[in-house]
Amino acid sequence: EVQLVESGGGLVQPGGSLRLSCAASGFTFSSYDMHWVRQATGKGLEWVSAIGTAGDTYYPGSVKGRFTISRENAKNSLYLQMNSLRAGDTAVYYCARGDILTGYYSYWGQGTLVTVSS
Amino acid sequence: EIVLTQSPATLSLSPGERATLSCRASQSVSSYLAWYQQKPGQAPRLLIYDASNRATGIPARFSGSGSGTDFTLTISSLEPEDFAVYYCQQRSNWPSYTFGQGTKLEIK
Numbered sequence: 001e002v003q004l005v006e007s008g009g010g011l012v013q014p015g016g017s018l019r020l021s022c023a024a025s026g027f028t029f030s031s032y033d034m035h036w037v038r039q040a041t042g043k044g045l046e047w048v049s050a051i052g053t054a055g056d057t058y059y060p061g062s063v064k065g066r067f068t069i070s071r072e073n074a075k076n077s078l079y080l081q082m083n084s085l086r087a088g089d090t091a092v093y094y095c096a097r098g099d100i101l102t103g104y105y106s107y108w109g110q111g112t113l114v115t116v117s118s
Numbered sequence: 119e120i121v122l123t124q125s126p127a128t129l130s131l132s133p134g135e136r137a138t139l140s141c142r143a144s145q146s147v148s149s150y151l152a153w154y155q156q157k158p159g160q161a162p163r164l165l166i167y168d169a170s171n172r173a174t175g176i177p178a179r180f181s182g183s184g185s186g187t188d189f190t191l192t193i194s195s196l197e198p199e200d201f202a203v204y205y206c207q208q209r210s211n212w213p214s215y216t217f218g219q220g221t222k223l224e225i226k
Contacts, residue, residue, distance in 0.1 A: 035213065044220045045154075045162065045205055050213035058213045060119075094161055102168060103209045104152045108161035 002026040002107045004095050009112030016085050016116070022078040022095030022109055030073040033098035035105065036080050038091035038114075048093070049080060063089075085116045120144055122206050122218035130226040137193040139221045141206035146186045150210045153182055153191045156220075157202045165204075166191060193223075201225050 008020040020036070036048040049069040050058045057069050068081040078095050092113050096105035121144040131137055141151065149169040154162035164173040166182035169189060179194040193200055206218040 033213065035215075045207075045217040047213070047215050047217070052213075060214060098213075099167075102152075103212060103215075104164055104167045104207070105154075105162070105215075106164050106173065108163075111161060 002097070004097065004107055004109035006093065006095055006109040006112040009093065009114045011115045011117065012085055013118050014086060014116055017081070017083045018085065018114060020080040020082070020093055020095075020112060020114070022080075024076045024078065024095075024097070027097070029071075029076040032100060033103070034069075034071060034078045035096045035098060036067075036069060036078075037094045037096055037105070037108075038089075039094070039111075040088075040091040043091075046091075050098070051078070082114070085114075087116050090114060090116045119214065120147060120208055120210060120216055122208060122216055124204075124206055124218035124221045126221060127219075128222045128224060130224050131196055132226045133196050133198055135196050137191075137196055137200070137223060139191040139204055139223070141184075141189040141191070141218050143187045143189075143208060143210075147208040147210035149185045150208055151182075151184070151189050152207045152209070153180075154205045154207060155200075155202045156205065162205060196223075198225075 003025045005023045035050045051069045066084045070079045092111040094111045095109045097107040099106045125140045153166040156162040170182045203220045
């Protein structure tokens with residue numbers, strides 16, 4: 001059974017840093033592109049970052065230069081290092097697996113809440 | 119960036135009725151469009167991929183259509199468990215998979 005379990009969320013002050021983790025199981029982690037998607041309370045979904053199987057990384061302009069996605073295939077783990085956090089980064093952060101054939105997110109974690117507030 | 123605009127923002131219907139949700143792209147995404155369902159407190163669930171293909175385990179009452187810039191998700195006869203928020207997503211430009219703002223399907 002495919003499982004994605006996020007951790008590392010919490011309360012952080014503006015300007016602070018936080019590192020999210022996503023533990024994957026039930027599939028060959030190294031064979032899949034992985035993504036982070038966030039959702040502010042009551043709002044829609046926003047793609048935050050992606051990492052390919054070769055370790056290539058991608059970000060939207062809203063987080064580029066502040067967030068870093070990485071993976072550790074030996075530990076079946078995905079990470080998101082978030083620096084210079086702002087109030088607008090407050091959201092539930094989901095990790096999601098990109099389907100090999102279609103690229104869509106057929107599996108998601110349960111999410112971890114990040115709150116940026118003083 | 120490709121912008122997806124969903125309409126209506128809220129759709130009020132009764133169980134048994136037919137639901138039609140729309141998603142319009144700011145430029146052509148070919149057939150690279152998906153639909154997700156999200157219930158409160160849950161992660162989104164993939165319903166439809168590549169415009170018209172049902173994901174594994176999705177009931178036949180869900181169907182998708184369209185190509186280019188205009189897409190539709192149809193639920194033929196609403197069940198109580200179908201009341202949720204629905205998002206469209208495009209994968210035309212990997213990996214920037216933008217989402218629409220969502221349509222809330224509520225019980226009338």
